Amino acid sequence: MPRKSSITLLSVGHACVDVYQGAVASLVPFFVAERAYSYAAVSGIVLAASLLSSVTQPVFGAITDRWAVPWLLPVSTLIGGVGIALSGISGSYALTLVFVAISGVGVAAYHPESARVARLVSRGSHSSMAWFSLGGNVGFALAPLMIAAVVATGGLRFTPLLVLPALAGTVLCLPVLRALERGKAAGAAGRAPVGADDRASFVKLSLAVVCRSIVFIGLSTFISLYATQRMHGSSAAGTAALFVLYAGGAVGSVLGGNLANRWDRVTVSRWSYLLTAGAVAGVVFVPGPALYLFVALTSAGLYIPFSLQVTLGQDYLPSRVGTASGITLGLTVSVGGLVSPLIGAVADAASLRTALMPLILMPALCWLFFRTLPEPEVPRPGAAAPETREDPDAELITSRSDHR
Template sequence: MNWFALILLSIGHIITDINQSAVPACLPFFKKEFGLNYAQTGVILLVTNVFSSVIQVYFGYIGDKKNMRYLIVLGILLASLGVAFSGLAHNFYLLLVLVAISGLGVSAFHPMAFNEASNYTGANKATGMSIFSLGGNIGFAIGPPLMYFLIYKFDMKGTLGVLFVSLPIVILIQILLLNKKTKKTENKKINLPIEFSVDRISLLFLILYILFRTWIYFGLMSYLPFKYAMYLKDQPSFVSILLFCLLAGGALGTVFGGMLADRIGTKNTLLTTMIMTLILNIIFNNIKNEVALFVFAFLVGFVLISTFSVTVVLAQEFLPHKKALASGIAAGFAIGTGGIGVSLFGVVSDYFGLGAVFYIIEVLPVFAVICSMLIKKPKPLKIYG
């Protein structure tokens, strides 16, 4: 396992996902700035998820055919520029364009970065990929409080602050990693000689599992600020701390999930963690004590997102010779499709109230549990040599 390369890529992942999580965190500010309703904030989420996730499949497809490692740094740059200038937008439509540019950068980064990271994982694939995925979840955790701080400190123009973080990282990754040729690692020697069967039904259930997981995660991340802003108007910091607990739990859970999957298997990990999510999520959405809210936000994030790298590894096992495409499906299309579903929560909120959104979020883990039970791990058909 090449720790230096994985950590460097993980830092790039941090920066990229700071920008990805910045948009949902900024929704209350955008809503106030442009006088938007919940349905219009849902449109912002829709644009974000289409451009930041669904399009990843395309980048994964072309990434498997051509050497496009430069998309790693270009993706970080575009993701940062879109968010940086979103605070300077003069109208709602320009805001959508900037959000789309940022999302395009996120889409360009992920498939190629996941593919690059897979070259350095060694024999413990789930653990190695969890190190890279950890960066993304740290970025998601840092994004909301960072944006709250920048906007409260410098008003909407504070979004420009993300450039001061991202530009040095872009330069470091280009010089220290991408200017060098990729070395074939132990991971490739182990996995390339094995031909796997492709169970399309199981792959479909895996995509559905990721979709439901995304609805839960993005639903909580996007609508918790609205839920508690109604009751804590004089405590804006409460929401940012609550989101930080949720996302920080997800960051730490990613490493735990990777190690667990290397020990008990990917399918068992998916099933166990989603059953725990079902129980914890119901408790989290119905407690009132502030300290307990922080604790359960952390626990929900920990178990829910612990399977992020696990699902990417499983997708790459279904498509072992198309790893960038597999990453685009698992970390892009499935998540993006789930994100599009979350954008419909805005319509639900306008017609039935925020409470209806959280009832839906409580039920979704049941469907994910069913999907995890129906997934069959790919079996090797032939081992060469």
């Protein structure tokens, strides 16, 4: 299978999984409207989606380092979809937490193995990994539209229809897995780069991703309610703000991969976070429709480094690519959900604006961490000479794949 076709299928499959991460925040206004949940209660639902995901991400990453488990892609996609599909059919808060947590486990199982497969297929190309990450951003962006189309039409009892993207994602990943299996049998699989682990840099990178996660999850949980307040009670305004937050990430992901081909990943990420700090301040303080502009800038700024952080983590820990992927793509991203109940509690006690103010500091902390990070010098991933000759695109992708 041509590399572009494989990356395209993996990207669409990624969208079919991450739509369920976005669906959790998108369901928050409907839980508030139909079940009269408080800010703290809906924050608990976001926490349920994040908690098991946070705990299990490193486990699945370690598994993928020890064994190749490509069957996790279709299975985890189904689990992620089924959990969200069941979340609205019971009025029980406890059952809602359980179903959302099950979905979180499915999402957790998907990301380390999918990142390993995407790296293998892309041979370490920043641009290809950016397109893979783009799929997840598109899934996030489509989540509020999907929820609005299904749940706003028939209420929470219509959530079983939300399993359809999972069924599509399960089917789409199968051709890629079959192609990888044939390539492995023919001895055509690319080799991962080798090198010494830089654990200190990986820890700093992980702390930066945690700070990024707090901003993104905090905003994705409450931006809909915040925009509704700012726009005088319009639920459409809240849905639009959440869509902009997710859609801006799609632009940022592709832009990040292209910028990294001109400058190094650390430099691109560092400046992106510095600009994001100002954008978050605009979201919190600037009144009127300008809110949407600052939401878009915040989203793009948070997602320009996203795929770059994944490949940086893999290059800092070349002997544990699965673990690095599980942490940078999953665990540290999920940690932001652990802070959501605190934001909700502050919002209940004071105001939503007050609760969102500390988020301005998070991108600044990311900038400080990236100031201390080196750009790793690693061998370029790719196939041996005979395999390069067999694949006419291999030399082009290898020559563009990053470390300029």
